[in-house]
Amino acid sequence: MADQAGTxxxxxxxxxxxxxxxxxxxxxxxxxxxxxxxxxxxxxxGLSLKAIAKQMGITAPALYRYFASRDDLLTExxxxxxRDLAQVVEVAAGAGGTPRDRLTAIATVIRDWARxxxxxxxxxxxxxxxxYAAPAEATELARRIFAPVRDAFSYGSDDQSMHRxxxxxxxxxxxxxxxxxxxxxxxxxxxxxxxxxEVRSTxxxxx
Amino acid sequence: MADQAGTxxxxxxxxxxxxxxxxxxxxxxxxxxxxxxxxxxxxxxGLSLKAIAKQMGITAPALYRYFASRDDLLTExxxxxxRDLAQVVEVAAGAGGTPRDRLTAIATVIRDWARxxxxxxxxxxxxxxxxYAAPAEATELARRIFAPVRDAFSYGSDDQSMHRxxxxxxxxxxxxxxxxxxxxxxxxxxxxxxxxxEVRSTxxxxx
DNA sequence: CGCTTCCGTTACACCGTATAACTGAAGTAA
DNA sequence: TTACTTCAGTTATACGGTGTAACGGAAGCG
Numbered sequence: 509m510a511d512q513a514g515t516x517x518x519x520x521x522x523x524x525x526x527x528x529x530x531x532x533x534x535x536x537x538x539x540x541x542x543x544x545x546x547x548x549x550x551x552x553x554g555l556s557l558k559a560i561a562k563q564m565g566i567t568a569p570a571l572y573r574y575f576a577s578r579d580d581l582l583t584e585x586x587x588x589x590x591r592d593l594a595q596v597v598e599v600a601a602g603a604g605g606t607p608r609d610r611l612t613a614i615a616t617v618i619r620d621w622a623r624x625x626x627x628x629x630x631x632x633x634x635x636x637x638x639x640y641a642a643p644a645e646a647t648e649l650a651r652r653i654f655a656p657v658r659d660a661f662s663y664g665s666d667d668q669s670m671h672r673x674x675x676x677x678x679x680x681x682x683x684x685x686x687x688x689x690x691x692x693x694x695x696x697x698x699x700x701x702x703x704x705x706e707v708r709s710t711x712x713x714x715x
Numbered sequence: 716m717a718d719q720a721g722t723x724x725x726x727x728x729x730x731x732x733x734x735x736x737x738x739x740x741x742x743x744x745x746x747x748x749x750x751x752x753x754x755x756x757x758x759x760x761g762l763s764l765k766a767i768a769k770q771m772g773i774t775a776p777a778l779y780r781y782f783a784s785r786d787d788l789l790t791e792x793x794x795x796x797x798r799d800l801a802q803v804v805e806v807a808a809g810a811g812g813t814p815r816d817r818l819t820a821i822a823t824v825i826r827d828w829a830r831x832x833x834x835x836x837x838x839x840x841x842x843x844x845x846x847y848a849a850p851a852e853a854t855e856l857a858r859r860i861f862a863p864v865r866d867a868f869s870y871g872s873d874d875q876s877m878h879r880x881x882x883x884x885x886x887x888x889x890x891x892x893x894x895x896x897x898x899x900x901x902x903x904x905x906x907x908x909x910x911x912x913e914v915r916s917t918x919x920x921x922x
Numbered sequence: 923c924g925c926t927t928c929c930g931t932t933a934c935a936c937c938g939t940a941t942a943a944c945t946g947a948a949g950t951a952a
Numbered sequence: 953t954t955a956c957t958t959c960a961g962t963t964a965t966a967c968g969g970t971g972t973a974a975c976g977g978a979a980g981c982g
Binding site for chain 4: 526527528531556557558559568569572577578
């Protein structure tokens with residue numbers, strides 16, 4: 509029993525935690541690091557507990573002391589990705605300026621974030637994994653990422669803000685997803701220019 | 716030797732082909748049918764030769780008489796999907812009318828095609844499969860699907876036709892991909908309306 | 923110092939791709 | 953009809969993946 513935290517109530521801080529729990533977190537972090545590497549290189553399908561174990565010099569069943577299942581680990585990574593993107597978007601939106609400035613900043617950081625690790629973006633907004641069901645927290649985080657966009661479009665008394673926000677979102681995603689999925693490779697044009705033009709045209713008459 | 720076709724030169728027609736080849740094609744078609752079913756239900760990751768063999772009442776190694784590998788079968792399905800979409804788009808574009816009419820028709824049939832079998836759409840334009848490399852014919856077919864869009868935008872002497880075509884494409888894909896990937900589920904709005912509005916606004920001043 | 927916790931091991935079951943070698947039935951030609 | 957050839961489908965096997973069960977031992981803890 510008492511799988512989580514030994515004597516003290518579970519503290520997120522590193523202090524006040526025994527050596528056992530400390531070691532445990534260290535191993536978990538190492539697993540996550542290897543997992544991200546695999547994810548970046550081969551996508552969600554390439555995530556293999558056995559391969560991670562091999563890289564860590566232990567056997568595969570040992571990993572089940574740290575993660576209930578492969579799906580469990582994948583869920584953690586997905587949530588971490590959502591949280592990271594949410595933070596990035598919120599920072600961009602929080603920089604202030606006109607709605608136009610904020611939305612341009614949001615679009616820019618999302619594209620940069622996606623290009624930095626294409627598989628991570630596709631993990632969130634690409635083809636859903638076969639039998640995987642997103643936890644409630646995922647949709648909540650997706651909403652949180654979307655919120656700054658809605659806010660920026662909610663200037664004045666505009667009943668169209670939801671519609672304009674969704675349009676902004678689908679257009680941004682349209683360019684980014686095709687770009688990171690490699691569907692533009694070999695075509696003689698600049699995705700960055702297309703993206704910038706698309707953002708500009710979508711913002712239109714925005715102040 | 717002479718793996719393909721027995722005595723006569725390989726004819727695509729069913730006649731003039733021996734009973735062996737006839738049976739062979741029949742089995743291949745049955746495999747493809749089961750494969751499509753699996754693909755529609757669980758996506759590319761759910762495609763299993765072993766499962767198909769089981770459903771057909773034979774053992775898995777027997778299938779290797781008909782397809783060199785799982786990837787080989789998957790490639791066939793992808794190319795078939797491209798061909799099907801190309802045909803659908805060409806029919807829509809060939810119905811004539813103004814460029815506006817044609818592009819509206821193209822957008823509509825693509826969305827319908829995607830919604831009819833979401834995994835098939837994502838197979839072409841979603842997250843690329845791990846180690847899979849698209850054959851040359853795939854990119855050629857992708858170009859063929861895109862061509863009618865370019866044609867419709869190439870009225871008058873418009874140097875922006877390529878840019879407008881790409882914008883059309885990314886916007887159509889933006890809405891469709893999020894829709895078929897289920898990222899709109901639970902949100903209180905109508906994807907069809909968003910799509911129609913997006914197409915309308917993208918066509919803008921088109922004649 | 924002794925007890926308990928828990929990490930990592932091996933062994934195993936199951937699913938998946940893929941190859942090798944064998945069997946036998948069907949087609950083919952003398 | 954008979955003899956030969958082709959080829960579908962089988963079993964056995966290797967390999968990689970997830971996941972469970974049972975065991976050993978080292979570390980933490982009172």
